[in-house]
Amino acid sequence: MSERTLTFAQAILEATDQCLAADPSVILIGEGVPDPKGIFGTTSGLRDKYGPSRVSDMPVSENGLTGILVGAALRGLRPILTHQRVDFSILSFDQLFNNASKWHAMFGGRASVPLTVRMIIGQGWGQGAQHAQNLHAVFSHVPGLKVVMPATPADAKGLLISAVRDPNPVVFIEHRWLHGVSGPVPEGGAAVPLGQARVARQGKDVTLVASSWMTLQAQRVAGWLETMGVQAEVVDLRTLSPLDAETVLGSVRKTGRVLVMDLGWRHCGYAAEVLARIAETLHGQLRAAPARLTLPDEPAPSSPALARAYYPSARRMLGEALAAAQHPHARDESSWPEPVRAELARLEALPADVPDLSFKGPF
Amino acid sequence: MSALGPSAQARPTAALLRRLLIDVERIRRVEERIAELYAEQEMRCPVHLCIGQEAASAGVSAALEVHDTAVSGHRAHGHYLAKGGDLNAMIAEIYGKATGCASGRGGSMHLIDLKCGFLGSTPIVGGTVPVGVGAAYAMRLRGERSISVVYLGDAAVEEGVFHESLNFAALKQLPVLFVCENNLYSVYTRLDDRQPARPLHRLAAAHGIPALVEDGNDAVAVYERAAELVDKVRGGAGPAFLELPTYRWREHCGPNYDQELGYRPDAEYADWKKLCPVERLRERCLREGVVDAAELKALQERLEAEIDEAFRRAKQAAYPEPGPSPVYAGNDPDE
Ligand SMILES: Cc1ncc(C[n+]2csc(CCOP(=O)(O)OP(=O)(O)O)c2C)c(N)n1
Ligand SMILES: [Mg+2]
Numbered sequence: 001m002s003e004r005t006l007t008f009a010q011a012i013l014e015a016t017d018q019c020l021a022a023d024p025s026v027i028l029i030g031e032g033v034p035d036p037k038g039i040f041g042t043t044s045g046l047r048d049k050y051g052p053s054r055v056s057d058m059p060v061s062e063n064g065l066t067g068i069l070v071g072a073a074l075r076g077l078r079p080i081l082t083h084q085r086v087d088f089s090i091l092s093f094d095q096l097f098n099n100a101s102k103w104h105a106m107f108g109g110r111a112s113v114p115l116t117v118r119m120i121i122g123q124g125w126g127q128g129a130q131h132a133q134n135l136h137a138v139f140s141h142v143p144g145l146k147v148v149m150p151a152t153p154a155d156a157k158g159l160l161i162s163a164v165r166d167p168n169p170v171v172f173i174e175h176r177w178l179h180g181v182s183g184p185v186p187e188g189g190a191a192v193p194l195g196q197a198r199v200a201r202q203g204k205d206v207t208l209v210a211s212s213w214m215t216l217q218a219q220r221v222a223g224w225l226e227t228m229g230v231q232a233e234v235v236d237l238r239t240l241s242p243l244d245a246e247t248v249l250g251s252v253r254k255t256g257r258v259l260v261m262d263l264g265w266r267h268c269g270y271a272a273e274v275l276a277r278i279a280e281t282l283h284g285q286l287r288a289a290p291a292r293l294t295l296p297d298e299p300a301p302s303s304p305a306l307a308r309a310y311y312p313s314a315r316r317m318l319g320e321a322l323a324a325a326q327h328p329h330a331r332d333e334s335s336w337p338e339p340v341r342a343e344l345a346r347l348e349a350l351p352a353d354v355p356d357l358s359f360k361g362p363f
Numbered sequence: 364m365s366a367l368g369p370s371a372q373a374r375p376t377a378a379l380l381r382r383l384l385i386d387v388e389r390i391r392r393v394e395e396r397i398a399e400l401y402a403e404q405e406m407r408c409p410v411h412l413c414i415g416q417e418a419a420s421a422g423v424s425a426a427l428e429v430h431d432t433a434v435s436g437h438r439a440h441g442h443y444l445a446k447g448g449d450l451n452a453m454i455a456e457i458y459g460k461a462t463g464c465a466s467g468r469g470g471s472m473h474l475i476d477l478k479c480g481f482l483g484s485t486p487i488v489g490g491t492v493p494v495g496v497g498a499a500y501a502m503r504l505r506g507e508r509s510i511s512v513v514y515l516g517d518a519a520v521e522e523g524v525f526h527e528s529l530n531f532a533a534l535k536q537l538p539v540l541f542v543c544e545n546n547l548y549s550v551y552t553r554l555d556d557r558q559p560a561r562p563l564h565r566l567a568a569a570h571g572i573p574a575l576v577e578d579g580n581d582a583v584a585v586y587e588r589a590a591e592l593v594d595k596v597r598g599g600a601g602p603a604f605l606e607l608p609t610y611r612w613r614e615h616c617g618p619n620y621d622q623e624l625g626y627r628p629d630a631e632y633a634d635w636k637k638l639c640p641v642e643r644l645r646e647r648c649l650r651e652g653v654v655d656a657a658e659l660k661a662l663q664e665r666l667e668a669e670i671d672e673a674f675r676r677a678k679q680a681a682y683p684e685p686g687p688s689p690v691y692a693g694n695d696p697d698e
Contacts, residue, residue, distance in 0.1 A: 035551035059521035126408025298688035302470030303459030309685030
C-alpha cells in the first residue's frame, strides 16, 4: 500500500475520517471539534463532510458526556470523544472508571462499551499544574481500559483505527508536541493492532523502553550512544495497556540492561510497572540494575526556569542511558564525544518550553 | 425578575464612581500592556485577558470588604486586581519570576493574594466553584461575617460540580455570591451550541437561589446589584447569584484579536464593542463632574506609571531557583 508523508495531526484526521466513512455508527464529539482550530487540526472539515449529527461540539460537561457516550455505545454507536487536555478528562473519571471500564466484566460479559477517548497531553509554555499532567499510569491501572500512546504518524493512524474498531473503551493519548511531527503513513485503512510494542531501533547493549514523545527522545539518545560505542535497542510500547511484555522482555533478555524512559511521575508510575515485569521475570539475567527516567513527584511548575529543571533534559537522558548501559564515561561528560557535547550545548541554548522555535504561544 | 425586590440604593457617590473608574481603567491598561508585550515571548504562559469585561470585577469588588474572599478561573486578572491583589506580584507571576504571587509555580492561570482575600484562581472549568462554597461553609461554621464570592463563566454551569455546589450552598444557606460573567462563548463555541434556550441564571433559581441579571458592561449597575445582594448574603439570607452578560474582545487565550476566524458575527462584535465598560464609565464620570478631562488624564498617567513599574520590576526580577516543589505542607523549603 502506498505511503505519503503526513503530520501526526493529519494522520489522526485521516484515521478519523476513514472510521467515519467506513462505519455509520462512528460519531465524533468533543469540546471544539467543529471549531476553527479543529483540535489542533485533527478534526478539521469533518463536520462539513459528515454533518452535525455525527460530528459535533459538546457542552463543557466531561463527566456527563462520557456517561452519555457509554450509554450510546451500549446501544450501538461507536463514539470518539476528544479532550483538548488530559486534565479535563479527570472530571470524567467517574464514568470512565466506574462505568465504561467495568461494564463488560461486572455484567458477566453481556455487553461492552466500544468508546474511544482521545486525550491530549503536553508540556511547556508555562501551562502549569493543571494543564500538563501525564496520567497514562492512572488509566493503565484500571482494568477494562485499554491505553494507547503512539509515537509516529503511522501508529497514530493505525492505532486510532484499531481503537475505534475495538469493542472496549480505549484511551488514546496524544502528545501535543507530536502533532506537527511528520512521517510516512500508509494510505488505506491500515490498522495497527492494539497490544503490540514496536522495536524502533535494534541494539544489543541496552534497551530503552519508551512511548509517545519519549520514543523520539530515546531514538535521539540511541544515536548519540552509537557514537560512543553503545548499541541501544529502542522499544516503543505503543500500547500501555495491555502491555506487550513479551517484546520488552525479549529485548531485555538480549541486552541485560534497561532504562525505562517515561513521561509520567515516578511514584507508582508506568515505569515502575515495566521494571516490575522485568524484575519478576529476568532477575537473574540482568547485567545491570534496571533503571527509570521519570518526572519528579511534583506538579508541573509554570515558570520556564522551573520547567527546565522539572523535565529531563537531553543531557540527563543521555547520562542515564549511559549509566544503565554501564558505560565508563556515564558520569564524565568531558569524555563524551565533541559532536555530542556540541549538540547538547546547542539544545540547551534553546528554550525548553516549546517544541520548536516557530512556536509563539500561547497554545 | 428579582426575587429580592428592587434595590434601595441611593445615587452612587463621587468617591464610588471614582473608585470604579480607577479599577476599570487599571484593569484595562494592565491587560492591554500584557497584550502589547506578549510578543516579546518573556511572558511564557497562557493568558486569558478580560478586556471588555472589566465592569464585573470592578463593580463586584466595590461592594465587598477586604475580609471577604474571592475565587476565580482562568480569566482572573481583573478579579484579582479589583479585589486588591498585588499588581507587581501578578505581573511577576506571569513572567515566571520568584517574586510572583505563586513564586513562579502558577503563571497567569494561578493567582493568589491572601492579604486581600483572593483565595486562588485555577483553570479547570468549574474547579473553584465548590472551593468558594467551602470558604463560605467555613465562614458560617466559624461565625464570621465575611462572604465568599465565586467568579465563573457561562461554561462552568455545564459542569456537574456547579450544580452540586449550588445545591449545597442553598441547602446550608451559605454566605456565597456567585458571579457569572456570561460572555456568550466558551472558547469558540457559542452558548446556543452548548445550552438550551433558557436564561442561564434560572439554573440558580432552580436550586432555590435568588438570581438576578444585570448589565455586565456597566460598572455602576454591577456595583449596585452586587451591593444589594452582598447585603442580603452578609445578613444571613443565604446564597445569591448574579448573571452579568458581557463580551470578551480578544481571543479566548492570548494577546490577539481573532475576529477573522469568523466564529462571532461581526455585527454582534461591533454592538458589544460600543458598550465598552471603560468608555461608558469615563463618560459618566466626566458628565457628572467626578473628574474633569485634566484629572482623567492625570489619573491615567498615574496608572500607566504604576504599570510601567510593575513590568520593569517583573522583567528585572530573578527566576526562581529550581529546587524541590512545595508538594506537601509542613516541610516546605520557604515555610
Ligand atoms: C474541565 C475543563 N474543561 C475544558 C476546559 C477548557 N477550557 C478552558 S477555558 C474554557 C472556556 C470556558 O468558558 P467560560 O466558562 O464561559 O469562560 P470564558 O473563557 O468565556 O471567560 C474551556 C472550555 C477546561 N479548562 N476545563
Ligand atoms: Mg464564556
